[in-house]
Amino acid sequence: MSNVVIITGASSGIGKESARLFARHGYRVFATARNVERMKDLAALGCVMIPMDVTDEESIQQAFKQIYAQTSRVDVLVNNAGFSQNGFFEELTPQHLRYQFEVNVFGLVRVTQMVLPIMRKARQGRIINVGSVGGDFTTAGASAYHASKYALESLTDGLRQEMKNFGIDVVLVKPGGVETEFINNAASFYPEPIAGNPYGAMREKFLKMTETILDSTNSSFPILKATEVAKAIFDSTTASQPRTRVRVGRTARMIPLMKGVLSDRAFDNMIMGQLGLNK
Template sequence: MKVALVTGASSGIGEATAVELHKAGYTVYAAARRVQRMEGLAAQGVKVLEMDVTDDESMVAGVKKVIAESGRIDLLVNNAGYGSYGAFEDVPLSEGKYQFEVNVFGLARLVQLVVPHMRAQRSGRIVNVSSIGGKIYEPLGGWYHSTKFAVEGLSDSLRLELKPFGIDVVVIQPGAIKTEWGGIAVENLRKRSGEGAYKEQVRQLSAFFGQVERGSEPKVIADVIVKAAEARRPRTRYAAGFGAGPILFARRVLPDRGFDALFLGAMRHAGRV
């Protein structure tokens, strides 16, 4: 039986992914800080791990536990992450660094811990949950988009680096999904920049987020992750969820100024609704 480790599994995409991989026959280890929120997963037969992706000891212990109990790791789903928004001049560097700790360095450390086991078995798959935000940009989202651009670049390099060892690296690019992400992003946005020079942009972007939060269910992304995990020859990237296809298409075909105008126009429209 294949063994999967899924981070950020206490809610949203991670929780749905743990469920769907379990249904697909995997032994699933669901990892998150909030173990109490994973009681439902445990009741379904998913193994739960307390893990903080900003705590090295926590990650080392988690991977050791998986190996001790199951002897292998076939699939790592790096899903843990969050969105921190605010005008760049308003966001403390400490918050920017923490955003990278969660979204990039936690992911990177788990790759370091898991790859030796995958190399030894000459097989494995690493699925990094990025975002369409790894290819596009928004005002007031400089730190968040920086982290997702980093995940995209890191994943591309890893894909080539690990190919000789039978290890695939896949990027998932969700669009708008009904999760806690949007609420957290808007809360941070208003806290950092809700008053002052950027308050009109905050109002418009908050309204825009309110519209896109009518997005797809997390299971849509979970199903894509299972597809990527099971494919004999997976694609390098899978984009899914509300708006993902059209937005990424627009980014590919429009020049930068054209995409700027498109996005700012959508924000202004949302602010008038």
């Protein structure tokens, strides 16, 4: 019987490349996303397309009803769904902040809770949470996103400890910058300026930076392909003793080292300079 993997956010980028990779290695893949129309190419590989909005409890329940009608086992869960709510602190509304955490944190929690009973009963399974180097540091203009990734760090640590005695491994995959539709999606959620637009110049510089920073042809940072992260996810699934944190790419490895050496103000100056936000 083929191993079963469930992947969230599989309509593009890391999630789609992960679905392709698992399918090519003989896994039975349940590929979930809000927009199943964007996953038709995965169906051709044998993936089962399941509509699921991780921010909607009814959608989650319906998705797993469909999944469990077709399988009684879950070997791997890849929590990949996520987005970046950019915007300067004062511009962010409670709605912006809630939705950021609904997608990146609370949705992930609920999806994970849906597979834990089956994994516990089988006393085996692997949960791969796709985090980010953004869980190690914070940049101006993206504090909401970074806060959600910091939260994921802590939740993953707790879950890993709690699942140890049930034979379930929990891995946090932390890529650096990845060339996907991530930035385009983030731009669509960008908040409107507040009265007087006091952050106007900063907004302009930040948006200009985000247009190029994940473009491998223009960025000053080493940019990953989604396929490289997908491989790290797959390798974490097949390793007999997976690392608890898998840093993918040079940026993901270097940023924590730099943050450990530099003072907060020195690190701030470095980040602000990279963003073009220093005066």
